[in-house]
Amino acid sequence: MELINHWTDWREVYGRQNSHQRKRIDELLQTRPALLYWGDSWFSTPLYRNLAKQSARNIEGLGMVIGKPGGLAAELFSKRELERVRKRIEANPFDTLIVSAGGNDSLSDRLDSVFKRWTTTPRNEPRITADAAYDMLVAADIFDDGNGGGILGRYEDLLQMATQVQANRPHFRVVGHGYAPLKRIGVAGDLDLASAGLVAFLKGEVGPWLWSVMQHVLPVDDKDEARRFAHRLLVDGFRGLVLEPLQIKYAGLFSYADFTNVQGTQEDAFWFDEIHPNEEGFARIAPLLNDRIRAALPDKKRWAVR
Secondary structure: OEOOOOHHHHHHHOOOOOHHHHHHHHHHHHOOEEEEEEEOOHHOOOOOOOOOHHHHOOOOOOEEEEEEOOOOHHHOOOOOHHHHHHHHHHOOOOEEEEEOOOOOOHHHHHHHHHHHHHOOOOOOOOOOOHHHHHHHHHHOOOOOOOOOOOHHHHHHHHHHHHHHHHOOOOOOOOEEEOOOOOOOOOOOOOOOOOHHHHHOOOOOOOOOOOOHHOOOOOOOOOOHHHHHHHHHHHHHHHHHHHHHHHHHHHOEEEEEEOOOOOHHHHHHHHEEEOOOOHHHHHHHHHHHHHHHHHHHHHHHHHHOOO
């Protein structure tokens, strides 16, 4: 399955209402899924075959991807965007919405805002451990502020929208994913004409997104402590405080793929930069995402997901 990138192309493929093309595609989709991938650079980076493309290559059906590199859950799942995407979903035969968002919300500027005392010159704050830094991040309400804010609140908004869709489309599901534990702390993306083509001149930020801040907070040059902080942020934080509670609360609507224990994630060869797997890395975790997609689909369509 090749992913469609623009709604105009989607309309051309799906066909006009009552057209022969629409009838043919609808017949095809009786036993094959229609999937909408929506997310950040794990789905939308143009550099190489990302997670969405690695997932779709092993699915027979019709698929589309929307979103943008660097997108925040707070941005992707804004009220305006949720309403726009809800209308798109209801007007088209999507079985499952697959989302990739949340990791960026606790990196770069958002991370710097929590640890401003360490990153502002002169830097006089005593350095702290990964555990202490993680506790500060949680206390700053990055994940959940208790009032519908944080990453959890944005996912709640998404799933409330999906609940509206499911009311008229009972088989509709949402699938998310966690993140693999980081390995190449402090490594920026290698964007040049050879590896990225002309996009190398358009891409402004290439990382590192975590170490750029945490190098001033954690013990000097301690990449192992930074990996521990990243593990707590992505596993204890995003998985434990966002994805897992939502999977319980929205059972029958939402599930997620967990990449925490994938073999090979602690090898440099898995990664493109600090937070993105390379093409081979995405290929290694895509089967776990497809397991969740398959389980989310109606029985008669599950055969189409490998």
